[in-house]
Amino acid sequence: MEMFRRTYADINIENLIHNWHQIKNVAGDDRFICPMVKANAYGHGDVQVSQALEREGALGLGVCLIEEGLLLRAAGIKADILVFRGFDKRGAEKILEYQLIPVVSTWEQIHSLESAADEPVKVHLKFNTGMNRIGFNSDQAEKLDEYFRKSEKLKLKAVLTHFACGEDSHLANGFSAQQTKEFIQITEFFKSRGVYSHLLNSGGIAGLAKARTMNTPDKNQHIVDRNWGFRPGLMLYGYQSADHFSEIDLKPVMSLKSVVNNIRSIKIGDSVSYGATWKATRPSQIAVVPIGYADGVHRLVSNKSHALFAGKKVPIVGRVCMDFLMLDVTDVVQGTETSRWIEEDVILFGYDEKDNFLSANEMASHTNTIVWETLTSVGERVPRHFKGLKKT
Ligand SMILES: Cc1ncc(COP(=O)(O)O)c(C=O)c1O
Structure with missing residues (x-):
């Protein structure tokens, strides 16, 4: 666009890529990573950020809205696109038409997908472990496992939850540790079927990196021991989610x-x-x-x-x-x-x-x-x- 007023945001893609590789280094080789590009990639330009990440090997991208997913598909993004907000029946049809991946958090959404799908659909299942925003409560885990075992159309790929206090994720007695313990119990239901699990946002990833350096009873072992999938948002764009995190070198974008x-x-x-x-x-x-x-x-x-x-x-x-x-x-x-x-x-x-x-x-x-x-x-x-x- 022609610019008559020199007011603009410089987006340094090299810094974005630097941050992406820092995150990948913490992840190691076999961990699910879903960079969050919702809200116009936190204001940075979702199409360009997604193109750069896809080029650097990102296999999945996270958006909130179906609209955001459609925009990325229209721009030619081929990676898996996870839609986190939820959807109604009409939304389910769009998700299927554009091969987006639904993050499901209610039975209504499950039924909408079942009735709209002609072919098998990959699904991620969201659990509430303390955020009390969206997601199934843990008492539904057994029933959901039974449901997905029988479903011909819905193929459960992953279960997830979201930290409310990622800044304490390195600690053994924080809110995140409590959420992680509850989530471990949920994942037990799905484990035998190779369903993977993701929960680490920027706070969680930074907490993992910090916990690895700790050698005290304070350390959140649950976060270190498991291969939890990553969903980095803020960190990709170069900022730490809390002042006490500095283990990962980030460059503002x-x-x-x-x-x-x-x-x-x-x-x-x-x-x-x-x-x-x-x-x-x-x-x-x-x-x-x-x-x-x-x-x-x-x-x-x-x-x-x-x-x-x-x-x-x-x-x-x-x-x-x-x-x-x-x-x-x-x-x-x-x-x-x-x-x-x-x-x-x-x-x-x-x-x-x-x-x-x-x-x-x-x-x-x-x-x-x-x-x-x-x-x-x-x-x-x-x-x-x-x-x-x-x-x-
Ligand atoms: C479900 C979910 N996962 C991951 C993230 C990324 O969080 P952060 O920007 O703190 O890394 C968000 C952001 O709000 C989110 O809603």
Whole structure:
């Protein structure tokens, strides 16, 4: 798309591939891995991310919506596509038509598939072990096993559950350990038939890597001993799911960038932006940047967060507007001709051209949220520029 405003998200596919190989190293050779590309690959561009991962050998990809799966099929993705959200009868028909893999979490979904299928269908079965969102409770495991043994059409390939507190997965007495123990009991019903099991999200994978380095009674042995399948999301995009995880080397994939539109010189006492919430306490140079909350820079960062400008962290001053935000760049531009800074790069998070880095975690913490939300909130009108994407 032609770009008249230089505000965009750089997507570094080489970093994505680096993260993918780091995850594969933790996995070893014979483990199921389903990279999560739902929600537009956490805002990074689901088609391009899926193409890159498929090229690097990913055999399965995870989406939430049937719509997301159809988009990937339309783009020529051949890998298995797991649809996690569930579906109704009409959804079951689409899943079959486009050869997506249903993650089933209710009896209604099972019946919809049975009645829509003409040929055998691969199914993954989701269990609730503590998240209390979707999935069968463990007391259904025996009945489900009997059902799938008899079903001519539905071929059970895997069972899965999802961690509520992946950040404690390395510990023997955490919530994840409790969920893992319950899940082990569920998997016992299906084991004899070669059905595999997956449960490790980014927290779980990082926890596994950490637990392997631990030699204390605190270690969650259940996570180390089994060949649990992986479903990495956040980690693929280069961020740790908790501060105490650092065993896996990750490189952030997205850099959210804009440029200086103009610079205003203001006097002591002058205010900036709506509500006049920031006032200059010295003669100041204010850079106006064409990116705002409609692009995913939440208004809550007003007067709190920073951006990278000429390799320095500079404060966002005044309220973030729908299409603009303002930076106090006085310390950087002092003594220079201000016109030379027009079109200078501004990095809201990620890397600048010289590899200076500002973490998306800063924006996340100033908006009282998590980095997952910061990445997925980057607006639709922000073009994604892909670096290192090979043609398929
Ligand atoms: C079922 C399921 N598996 C895996 C993931 C990936 O989680 P994360 O991004 O923490 O790795 C998600 C994300 O929410 C999910 O819903």
